Amino acid sequence: MSISAEKQRELLRSMIRIRAFEERVRDLFAAGRLPGFVHLSIGQEGVAAGASSALRSDDYVLSTHRGHGHMVAKGADTARMMAELFAKRTGSCKGKGGSMHIADASVGVLGANGVVAGGLSIAAGVGLSIKQRRSGQVCLCFFGDGAANRGPFHEALNLAVIWKLPVVFVCENNGWASSTAHRYACAVPDVAVRAAGYGLRGVIVNGMDTLEVYGAVREAVERARAGGGPAFIEAKVVRWQGHYEGDPQGYRDRAEIADGKSRDPIERLGTKLAGEGACGTEQIAEMHRAAQEEMDRAVAFGESSPLPAPEEALEDLFAAQQ
Amino acid sequence: MRKLTMAEALREALIEEMTRDPRVFLIGEDLRAGVPFGVTKGLAELFGEDRVLDTPISEAAIIGASLGAAITGMRPVADMHFADFVTCAMDEVVNQIAKVRYMFGGQVDVPLTLRMPTGSVKGAAAHHSQSLEAWFVHTPGLHVVFPSTPADAKGLLKTSIRGLDPVLFFEHKRLYKMSGEVPEEEVLIPLGQADVKRPGSDVTVIATGWMVHQALDAADRLSQDGIEAEVVDPRCLAPFDKAALFASVRKTTRVVIVEEAARTGAFGAQVAAWIVEEIFDALDAPVRRVAARDVPMPFSPPLEEYVLPQVRDIVDAVRQVVG
Ligand SMILES: Cc1ncc(C[n+]2csc(CCOP(=O)(O)OP(=O)(O)O)c2C)c(N)n1
Numbered sequence: 001m002s003i004s005a006e007k008q009r010e011l012l013r014s015m016i017r018i019r020a021f022e023e024r025v026r027d028l029f030a031a032g033r034l035p036g037f038v039h040l041s042i043g044q045e046g047v048a049a050g051a052s053s054a055l056r057s058d059d060y061v062l063s064t065h066r067g068h069g070h071m072v073a074k075g076a077d078t079a080r081m082m083a084e085l086f087a088k089r090t091g092s093c094k095g096k097g098g099s100m101h102i103a104d105a106s107v108g109v110l111g112a113n114g115v116v117a118g119g120l121s122i123a124a125g126v127g128l129s130i131k132q133r134r135s136g137q138v139c140l141c142f143f144g145d146g147a148a149n150r151g152p153f154h155e156a157l158n159l160a161v162i163w164k165l166p167v168v169f170v171c172e173n174n175g176w177a178s179s180t181a182h183r184y185a186c187a188v189p190d191v192a193v194r195a196a197g198y199g200l201r202g203v204i205v206n207g208m209d210t211l212e213v214y215g216a217v218r219e220a221v222e223r224a225r226a227g228g229g230p231a232f233i234e235a236k237v238v239r240w241q242g243h244y245e246g247d248p249q250g251y252r253d254r255a256e257i258a259d260g261k262s263r264d265p266i267e268r269l270g271t272k273l274a275g276e277g278a279c280g281t282e283q284i285a286e287m288h289r290a291a292q293e294e295m296d297r298a299v300a301f302g303e304s305s306p307l308p309a310p311e312e313a314l315e316d317l318f319a320a321q322q
Numbered sequence: 323m324r325k326l327t328m329a330e331a332l333r334e335a336l337i338e339e340m341t342r343d344p345r346v347f348l349i350g351e352d353l354r355a356g357v358p359f360g361v362t363k364g365l366a367e368l369f370g371e372d373r374v375l376d377t378p379i380s381e382a383a384i385i386g387a388s389l390g391a392a393i394t395g396m397r398p399v400a401d402m403h404f405a406d407f408v409t410c411a412m413d414e415v416v417n418q419i420a421k422v423r424y425m426f427g428g429q430v431d432v433p434l435t436l437r438m439p440t441g442s443v444k445g446a447a448a449h450h451s452q453s454l455e456a457w458f459v460h461t462p463g464l465h466v467v468f469p470s471t472p473a474d475a476k477g478l479l480k481t482s483i484r485g486l487d488p489v490l491f492f493e494h495k496r497l498y499k500m501s502g503e504v505p506e507e508e509v510l511i512p513l514g515q516a517d518v519k520r521p522g523s524d525v526t527v528i529a530t531g532w533m534v535h536q537a538l539d540a541a542d543r544l545s546q547d548g549i550e551a552e553v554v555d556p557r558c559l560a561p562f563d564k565a566a567l568f569a570s571v572r573k574t575t576r577v578v579i580v581e582e583a584a585r586t587g588a589f590g591a592q593v594a595a596w597i598v599e600e601i602f603d604a605l606d607a608p609v610r611r612v613a614a615r616d617v618p619m620p621f622s623p624p625l626e627e628y629v630l631p632q633v634r635d636i637v638d639a640v641r642q643v644v645g
C-alpha cells in the first residue's frame with residue numbers, strides 16, 4: 001500500500017502532538033498540579049495516530065483509560081483537554097470526567113472508559129446505529145491486551161460479526177495490564193488469534209511503526225465502510241511509562257523499556273522521511289516547535305480557567321436539567 | 323372503555339412509538355418469537371427484522387450496544403428477558419448508561435429504555451423472581467418506572483421511549499395477563515407522577531407493581547371493618563412524586579409502605595426515610611413496612627408464600643397503625 005508523503009507528514013505531526021501533550025501531563029502530574037491519576041501512552045503514539053488518520057472526521061472512536069492520544073489524534077481540542085485534566089469548568093467534560101473519562105463528542109470520541117473493556121459493546125452499538133442510519137460512518141474501538149480477558153470483549157466481537165457491523169477493533173497490546181504480564185494472564189500469546197473464534201482474521205502489526213498501523217487500519221476501515229463488516233487488528237507496542245504516573249514498576253525488567261525507547265515511533269518515521277527527502281530536519285523541528293507552542297497555550301488555558309462552582313456537581317445528570 | 327392486558331398495552335405502546343419514530347428499535351433475546359411474555363410477538367412482521375433485533379445471549383452486549391446506538395442518534399428499547407439477568411450487565415447499566423451524560427459534562431443524550439420483566443411468579447424461584455429496583459434508584463442518572471396497570475404501562479412506556487434519559491422500565495410478570503381499561507386515544511403519562519388507585523381517609527398504603535393489587539385487596543377487606551385505606555401508586559420510583567405521597571399522608575396521618583422486594587435496603591426504606599425526615603409531624607403513628615423476607619426466593623409454594631408479602635400482612639400492618 002502506498003502512503004503519500006503528505007499523509008506520512010500528517011502522521012508524524014500527529015504523533016509529535018500526542019507526545020508533546022503527554023509529556024506536559026507527565027510533568028504537571030509529577031509536580032502535583034493535576035488531581036486524580038493519569039495513564040500515559042508515551043511510546044504508543046503510533047497506534048493512536050496511525051489508526052485515527054485512517055478515519056473520516058465524522059467517524060467515531062471509543063477510547064480507554066489510556067486515551068489522551070486517541071483524543072488528540074481524532075482532533076480534540078488540546079486546550080479543553082488540558083483544562084479537563086486541570087479539573088476546570090472549561091474542560092472537555094466541564095471537569096466531571098478527568099483523564100480517565102474524557103470525551104469529545106464533537107470530534108466523534110465517545111469516551112475514554114474507566115472500566116477495562118467497557119468500550120467494546122458500546123462500539124458495537126455505534127456500529128449498529130451507523131448501519132441503521134445508513135450513514136456510511138465507521139467506529140474504531142481501542143482496547144488493551146488486558147481487556148481481551150474480559151467477557152464483554154467476546155460478546156461485543158460476536159455481535160459485531162453476526163450483524164456485520166462497521167467496527168474496527170484495535171487492540172493495543174503493550175504486554176501489560178497494570179502489573180500483570182500478558183504472557184502470564186492470557187492463554188494465547190497473540191490476542192489476534194481470538195479473532196478467529198469469531199470468524200475474523202486477526203491482523204498483527206508492529207505498533208511502533210505508525211505506517212504499518214495506518215495501512216492495516218485504512219484497509220479495515222475501507223472494507224467496513226463498504227459494508228464488509230468488522231475487523232480486528234492487534235498492534236504490538238511498548239509502554240514507556242508506568243501503568244499510571246508514579247508507578248514504581250518493580251515488576252518490570254528495565255531492558256524492556258530500553259528496547260521500547262530504542263524503537264521510538266516518532267524517531268522512526270522522522271528518520272525515514274528525512275532520509276527520503278519527504279520532510280527536512282528543519283520541517284520536523286518546526287513540527288516540534290508548533291506542538292510545544294500549542295501545548296503552552298493548552299496549559300495556559302487550563303491553568304487560567306476557573307474551577308467549577310461546587311453546585312455545578314448537580315448539573316448534567318438528566319436532559320431536562322440542560 | 324375497552325380492556326387490554328398489560329402485555330397488549332405494552333405492545334400497543336411499542337407499535338405506536340415505532341410507527342411514529344423510525345429511530346425506535348427493539349433489541350433483546352427471543353423478541354421476534356415473543357418469548358417468554360408475548361409482548362413483542364409479531365412486531366418483526368410489522369416492522370421488519372432490522373427493527374426487532376434478536377440477540378445472542380449476551381446481556382452486556384445488549385445493553386452496551388443499546389448505549390452506543392442511543393448516543394449516536396437511535397432510540398433503542400432493550401429487553402432483559404428477566405430482570406434478574408441485568409446482573410450480567412451491571413457495568414453497562416451502572417457505570418456506563420447511568421453516567422455517560424454526567425461524566426462527559428452533558429455532551430450526549432441517552433434515549434434508552436430497558437424493559438425489565440420483574441418480580442415473583444409462582445415457582446420461578448431464585449434466579450427468575452427478584453425485585454431489584456432499589457439498586458437502580460440508588461444509581462444516580464437513571465429513571466426507574468414501575469407501572470401496575472395496563473393503562474399506566476402504556477402511557478409510561480410511550481413517555482420513556484420519547485425521553486432523552488435512560489429509563490429502567492419494570493414490568494411485573496404477574497401483571498402481563500391482567501386486564502384493565504386502556505383509552506383508545508393517545509395518553510402520555512409524565513414520569514414522576516403518582517396515582518391514587520383508591521381514595522381513603524384513614525391510612526395511606528403506598529405500594530408498587532403487583533403489590534398495588536395486593537394493597538387494593540387488603541383495602542377491600544379493611545373497608546368491611548370500616549377502615550378506609552388510600553392506595554397510592556407512585557408509578558415511578560425515580561423521579562419520585564413526594565408531593566402526592568405527602569399530601570396523602572398529611573390527610574390520613576398514617577402510612578404503610580408495601581413492596582415485593584427483600585426488606586432490607588429496599589426502596590420502601592427510602593420512602594420511610596423521606597416521610598420521617600420531612601413530614602414527621604404529620605404522623606399519628608409509626609411508619610410500618612411490608613416487604614419480602616430477606617432470603618433468596620425459594621421454590622416450594624409454601625416457602626415462597628411465606629417469603630412474599632401477603633394480603634393479610636398488609637391488613638395486619640394497617641390495623642397496627644390505625645390502632
Ligand atoms: C473492569 C476493570 N477491572 C480492573 C480495572 C483496573 N485497571 C485499570 S487499567 C488496568 C489494566 C488494563 O490493561 P490493558 O487493557 O492491557 O490496558 P493498558 O493499561 O495496558 O493500556 C486495570 C486492571 C478497571 N479499570 N476495570
Ligand SMILES: [Mg+2]
Binds near residue numbers: 144172175176177
Ligand atoms: Mg496492556
